[in-house]
Amino acid sequence: MKLMTEQRDGKTVLMVKEGRLDAHNSGELKDRILKLFEEGGRDLVVDLGDVQFIDSSGLGALLSGHKNAIHRTTGFALVGLQPRVKTMFELTRLQRVFEIYPSLREALDV
Amino acid sequence: MCKASETLLNLDIVVPNQTRYLRLIGNIAEQIARDLDEDGGDHEALAYHLNLVVTEAVTNAIQYACPNDEKNKVRIFLSVENENLCVRVYDYGQGFDIEAVRVPEVDELSERGRGIFFIRSLMDHVEYRKTECGNVLEMKKRLT
Numbered sequence: 001m002k003l004m005t006e007q008r009d010g011k012t013v014l015m016v017k018e019g020r021l022d023a024h025n026s027g028e029l030k031d032r033i034l035k036l037f038e039e040g041g042r043d044l045v046v047d048l049g050d051v052q053f054i055d056s057s058g059l060g061a062l063l064s065g066h067k068n069a070i071h072r073t074t075g076f077a078l079v080g081l082q083p084r085v086k087t088m089f090e091l092t093r094l095q096r097v098f099e100i101y102p103s104l105r106e107a108l109d110v
Numbered sequence: 111m112c113k114a115s116e117t118l119l120n121l122d123i124v125v126p127n128q129t130r131y132l133r134l135i136g137n138i139a140e141q142i143a144r145d146l147d148e149d150g151g152d153h154e155a156l157a158y159h160l161n162l163v164v165t166e167a168v169t170n171a172i173q174y175a176c177p178n179d180e181k182n183k184v185r186i187f188l189s190v191e192n193e194n195l196c197v198r199v200y201d202y203g204q205g206f207d208i209e210a211v212r213v214p215e216v217d218e219l220s221e222r223g224r225g226i227f228f229i230r231s232l233m234d235h236v237e238y239r240k241t242e243c244g245n246v247l248e249m250k251k252r253l254t
Contacts, residue, residue: 023129024129024133055165060224063220063221097219
């Protein structure tokens with residue numbers, strides 16, 4: 001799974017460079033997010049701009065990250081949701097749970 | 111069973127019960143929906159939804175299959191008949207009670223349980239039953 005991280009404006013940005021998040025790779029994403037927090041990463045921003053498809057396990061991996069952030073009292077935001085991906089958040093009403101920004105810039109400016 | 115007088119397409123696929131095949135199966139399902147575009151109508155949303163429900167159903171089949179049986183396979187049957195699309199996903203494990211699958215409340219932050227919710231939300235008819243050739247999750251959608 002292609003995942004890239006970088007520090008931007010004091011935040012940790014995790015870029016998911018995959019077109020698809022499903023049960024085959026969502027476990028890896030979940031583990032990477034957890035590892036970033038364990039290594040001291042703060043205010044994680046997950047860039048989903050390349051993700052065109054997400055299933056329930058992909059949403060589960062992101063929920064795991066969200067819960068970890070709450071536990072560690074730090075931020076966890078999503079950016080770059082593609083239209084179809086966004087509808088999955090809306091269908092499950094999870095857009096009410098996550099902090100979601102249209103672009104990375106807007107997430108970094110918060 | 112999915113029976114109709116005019117069968118446009120029947121596709122029978124068998125894959126090992128490994129998640130690495132989810133992309134392939136999902137893409138096949140999506141392409142089938144896209145090809146329906148040639149008959150008119152906008153099927154982009156249907157293409158995504160079909161990819162999603164097939165992915166969720168095959169993931170379920172893999173999870174509930176017998177993991178230690180190397181011969182274990184997942185069988186996917188897709189058909190387009192008249193104005194109906196039918197997907198059946200077979201598994202050969204112990205199966206599960208689909209009626210007992212609860213949709214998690216949004217505030218629960220549960221990481222599981224939304225796959226069947228997606229399938230139920232996006233398809234018109236969903237049924238899981240035992241047959242002579244394994245358990246089958248049958249999903250139907252009217253195309254009009």
